[in-house]
Amino acid sequence: MLAMDQGVVEEWLSEFKTLPDSAVSSYASSLKDKGALIPALYKVIRENYSDLLEPVCHQLFEFYRSGEPQLQRFTLQFLPELLWSLLSVSTARDPRTSGCIEALLLGIYNLEIVDKDGQSKILSFTVPSLSKPSVYHEPSAIGSMALTEGALANHGLSRVVYSGPHLQRESFTAQNR
16 A cells, blocks of 8 residues: 555544544535545555554444444445455455454444334335336336236235344354355
8 A cells, every 4th residue: 555545544544533523514525525535445445454454444333333424325335345355355264354344344234223222123115016107117008917916906905025123243154144
């Protein structure tokens, strides 16, 4: 990693720690203007053995845990790279791997499956029906759907799928990866 990139990341790490709570929102909106920061953070994540990886993961988790939507989006933009890094290290079976990426991903997962009160979330989804119009199609253009979608629509049945409650995780295993 170049010294310039390292300096940008170290400055970013120290900025948030000294920030008062009243300035978090303006700080979050100013992050997108820091052009050199995002590529430097990607380099830190790609280099699994960087000294900066653990503080970067900790900072990204603090951003996500803050509840500020812009800081959460800032963290989530690194999610594909974090997943790739974790999976590539786990397939290499390298014992020197850092657990900070795993801890960050588990922390984000555990925050997502509970609401603000700490209760498990149960999400519901309505499965789209071809017999009802949407922005993508008109039901009459599809043709006749004799006893399938049309028959369900006439009876007012709609299919709702529920997801949850999900268990909190403490580590990644082959089963929950």
